Amino acid sequence: MMVRLTIDGKQVMVDGHISVLDAARKLGIHIPTFCHHPRLSELGACRMCLVEVQGMGKLQTACTLAVNEGMEVRTATPRVEKARKNMLEFLLINHPLECTVCDASGECTLQDLAFKYGSADTRFAGRKRVLRDNIISPLIDRNLNRCIQCKRCVRICDEVQGVTALGMAHRGASTVVGPFMDKALDCEYCSHCIWSCPVGAITSRAMKQKVRTWEMSKVEAICPLCSVGCTLVYNHRDNKVFRVSHTEEVGVNYGSLCAKGYFGYDMINHPDRVTTPLVRRKDGTLQPASWEEALEVVATRLTQIADDDGGTLLGGIATDRITNEELYLFQKLMRSAFGSNNVDTPSGIWSRKVLPVLEERLGVFAATNSLDELNYVDGLLIVGCDVTVANPITGLKVKRAIARGARVTEVYPGRTALSRLAARSLTVPVGLELAVIKGMIKVILQENLADPELLKGLKGLSRLQESVREKDLAQIAAECGIRQDEIVQVAREFAGAKRFSVIFGEIAALQPGGEKLINALLDLMMLTGRLGSEGNGLYPILSATNFQGAVDMGVDPSMLPGRQPVTSAQARKKMEKAWGTPIPSKAGLDALQMIQAAADGKLRGLYLVGVNLFSTFPGGARVKKALDKLEFLVVQELFLTETARLADVVLPAGTLAERNGTLTNVERRIQRTRKAIDGVGQSMPDWKIFSDLGVTMGKPGLRYVNAAEILDEVAANVPYYSGVSYRILADNGLQWPFSKEDAREVYHEGYLGTRHLLKDGVPKDKMALAAVPEWTCTRTDSRHPMTLILGEILFHSGSFTRHSGSLNQLVGRASLMMNPQTAFGLDLPEGSTVKVVSQKGQVTAPVEYSDDLVPGVLFMPRHFADAPASELMVPDIQGETQTAVVSVRVEKT
Amino acid sequence: MSVHGLFSDSELKAMQQIAGRYEEPASAILPLLHFVQEARGHLGENELVYVADFLQVPHVRAYEVATYYTMFTIKPRGRHVIQVCRNLSCTMGGAEQILERLTGELGVGVGETTADGLFSIVEVECIGACDLAPAIMIDEELHGRVAPETLPEILGAYRVKK
Amino acid sequence: MKILTRNVGQPNPAHIDSYLVNEGYMALPRVLREMSPEDVIDEIKISRLRGRGGAGFPAGMKWDFASRDRRTPKHIICNADEGEPGTFKDRVIIEYDPHALLEGMAIAGYAVGATRGFIYIRGEYPEGARILERAIRQAEARSFLGRNILNSGFDFVITVHRGAGAYICGEETALIESLEGKRGQSRIRPPFPVNVGYRNLPTVVNNVETLANVAPIILRGGSWYAGIGIAECPGTKLFSISGNVEKPGVYELPMGVPLRELIFEHAGGITGGRNFKAAFPGGASSGCLDASELDVRMDFNSLAAAGTMLGSGAVVVLDETADMVKAACVFTRFFEHESCGKCTPCREGVYWVRQIMENILQGRGSEADLDLLLDICDSIRTTSFCGLGEASVNPIVSTIKKFRDEYLAYIHAGSQERTALGEAS
Ligand SMILES: Cc1cc2nc3c(=O)[nH]c(=O)nc-3n(C[C@H](O)[C@H](O)[C@H](O)COP(=O)(O)O)c2cc1C
């Protein structure tokens, strides 16, 4: 319903549900506010937005007043102006007026409004309220005296982040904002409270009195720390990033950030950055060298090795934290300059397990739907994924869905940050997720909840029915340790809701037998038609930043860009034509195989780009042995990592803040990232290093003047990136596949590209169910009876963020977490140091109790060097890799 | 922080019974805080965590509520809390003299607790006993038309009562 | 005429048996057997009963609004927070006639279609809460409350809910927030509680005294009630009177009784035979009346016309020896203490005016302070979020207006003292 009203004499037609404040903004009339925030419920407390309304005696708060047909509003009458002056005067009587040292200066609403509407002299001659403050957090400063009680921080923490770590204590003029009992802040450090504060009451300690807000320039970029691909804003001065700020206008995150994105920037100008190329000298030490020299060494040595046996003797592994252009160029370099298909990324371990299943069953190789759709689902099933940790902003969308009434069910070996909010959290040991899914399928079949029309078109139904027959629901529930009716209810919700999606994560995919679980999830979805429409989709969520880009760009031993098999002559021919060089026809080695080959002396040269093998790949000692055996190791890095220290040449690379390019996020969205500062020291963007190396090797085909030129090549050669350019990506990016029309509508707002795949449903020939096999709990052998999750925590991203002093202040070391019950059984007091032993290695770590984990399941973050997770990972047993879920035993030390 | 075993079985039963009166769990927060404060004298960190978890509300919610209402205290107080009304009728009836005598008698000021932990004095707003001004309330007992001279006798009764 | 205080002075007045002797629980069965919900609402409308919590809103209209909202479950909340300084009349009903309240609530529940009731009683009335709980158990035992009341199929369950010391929780939306387990702070209105109240469901909030009037109205008819007192605000009213009077206490008198009669005929006149100086007719929130206004009638409209308000009918009387500046300051301190802190003008403004008031009392004020006070008070009154802030300035504004000389005396005494000490500038 639209209504017409008049504001300051101007007529406007607006939606009848909006407030006078928003209506005025549409007319370009600015009404000052403090407590109002577009993402929050209205409070009407600050009284700054008072306006005069014809026929209403008292002044009204524009933020809370709904528009009405024929309403006449005036925003600049003497009464209104007096009220504004009064409000400012009231707020300033207790405000410390310490703008001189306040970090919010220049970005302070109180300062701005006082400047605009206030007056210089106050009539207040009394005593200011002076509140004693205490430090509530190592990264967030609270200053109670500056607080104007708008409650934005409290509300955003509750309403948006769903954490509710802040509250208002005491009352009246003594009201103070703070954490529980005014103790240390115990929260997700999402930064919402900081930037929602209209004054300087909540500020970042990380930039305290380091720089004035107005001295910094701002550049929008993509966060390098997870696969959501949030837009953040680097604030820099003198080639130094001083902080990250947010923008609400663009990006998948609508301004929200997580601790990593907000606080992790201190890595960029970290004093430990490698700033010049390093070459290993005769005396065995790494010494600074010029770029020319370093690249010459790399070119010569790698060419020598390549020349010996057509590229099979060398390989390259690149991080998925770099841009699409760089990933593309890296595999091109390896394939065309060195003739080697030995290219991989760390996330290959995941993609090669998940994508083949999706390709076979659905014909897709990415998340089917987009992240924003999660805001509006009616139900969500999350399996083996701590969403808030893996993808904090995706977690936020789930929280929003919950706030809107969505029924969320978690199947996880413990409780997560979402559990408190979710409709139910089914805590089952690793391996039994499959049992829960099987139970759901059983209920759906038994209760005939599936659409019969749909079932008609499905092959393999009887096989599926057969496979869920042997155990009854009560047995399944008992085995999982959950209530039978919980399975029944989630199955009914799943079958009955309009929009119901499925998320699965690392613990689901990377557990032994993970493919079975993925297959079962697909059966569940196909059975109920939960694919191919708005709000009905499957989200495989891996946190690695540009894992989808790496897949798309062909950083894969058996796939060329565009997911074309390297074994296909036709695909090869196309790329060969584009590159003007031959491509080896045999699939290469993946990362694990390369390490193995190196250990066996079958790989002689290795090119590592931003990969710290020691923390990413199984078996630290084994890795060391393999690297030692190499003839030549080049490491392109930001820091002198354990791996880089072993290199023959170290090439200093830049962070994402130092380059232009594109990345593809978890929902297939190709987004631009922009360069904020020049390379720190002599460091260069990875693409530039690859390009210069190509030139040094005398390969003009590898020479590019900028990243855009590489993107043009991608656009020309990667089918579903066809036509991509900076111009069409604009601010919000583009979800592949996209059409020419999408590409032309440059200024189109909101969505571009394909929100969800499988628009015409699952291809007919793929409408087939797999049977659900029996499940096994991951207690593989009696000597290693416990399941250890080598997982991620909210405050870190791989081993990369170990270099962030800020994030280390939040969590800086590893501990072994277990349910107190598990600990009592093993007689392990909290804090005691234990030895964790897997089939391949061992580490020591202190014990930490956590009620959140199910008994028998242990958790250890995999980010830290003091307990390197890679030591415990098992590279290969009977074809299974244990990287995220490992069988272990715990011993007292 | 472990709050297991903070309350006895019978206390727990009583709390469940209180919570059972409400369809909306959070609604039980005031009665539960009353109950816990009565049982423990004040609402400490553990108590608040317990109540919040019991009702499945965020911890900070319990803290917000406990500090908002003047009858709740997050700091320990004396065994007997003497509330002196300082509103108009009582002020006109001599509340200031009462307060003076009281602080003298007990040797502590407003908001403080005697060394033996027996008494705390707090000032309160109108307690709805203006017809009996000046009025004070000790624990849950109302004393109206109090004269300074009668205070020692009134206090004496609580000293023996414990 | 005694409607609400008829049981005062009876032996064991709170017991259900005493109540039953005196026509107790006769209205409820009649309602359940003979009347439709609409009939009940009509009867209350005919009675023109106005809310006794302070605002004087017609009870029948409020019930009508709630009954028209289709969302369920609905709630009846009895506002027994009685926090207005000087008020203690609801306490009398609770202690002497709790069943009248319960019966009124059940009838209200039936009328609007509510099955659930709460009595939000101020924390400072622990004895009152116990009495009410006992009364509820007695009523349930005789099927006047609970499930399937008197076999009529109507359920009505009442829970006593104790506040914990916050005057603002008497404000109905703050009360609802508090009942939901939050800090009791007023909500944005509209929507009003009749549509979006407890748990965002339709909710009727009525004062104790309002509800206690319901059963008698049903028994004797709305027109009977409408004939008592004065036409625009019929019925009797409980007045709590305290301060410098010989017989402070609660008096039930017809609406519109002159202030003079209340003080001198019922409350025994001014203590010690001294002269009357002023009275706050509706507690701390009301502006004061001076000796020239002694003949004002005590009802919503007459007091509003006199520039003040009836509020809860809490009359605080001050004799010729009283210090009006100090009295205003005591009330201001009260409002500062009770400001919930949500909105800027009330939180900061009252903090400020209290400091100015104390300054004046300490002899450090100036005449300019009086203009400043009036200006700030005007701003607080016109911009505050809720009634607390709006009313908080009444004591100051009315005393400056009517007893300016007392302020000036403080100011001049102070400046003389400063001159004597050589401090004056
Ligand atoms: C600051 C403030 C305090 C109030 N305190 C009370 C109170 O203690 N008791 C009460 O019944 N109403 C009080 N009210 C009025 C209520 O908001 C509400 O109008 C009343 O409970 C409705 O009941 P009634 O219609 O029966 O009068 C207060 C209002 C305000 C603004």
Ligand code: SF4
């Ligand atoms: S006027 Fe404002 S601060 Fe005062 S009680 Fe109402 S909402 Fe709270």
Ligand code: FES
């Ligand atoms: S912005 Fe409207 S009251 Fe604060």
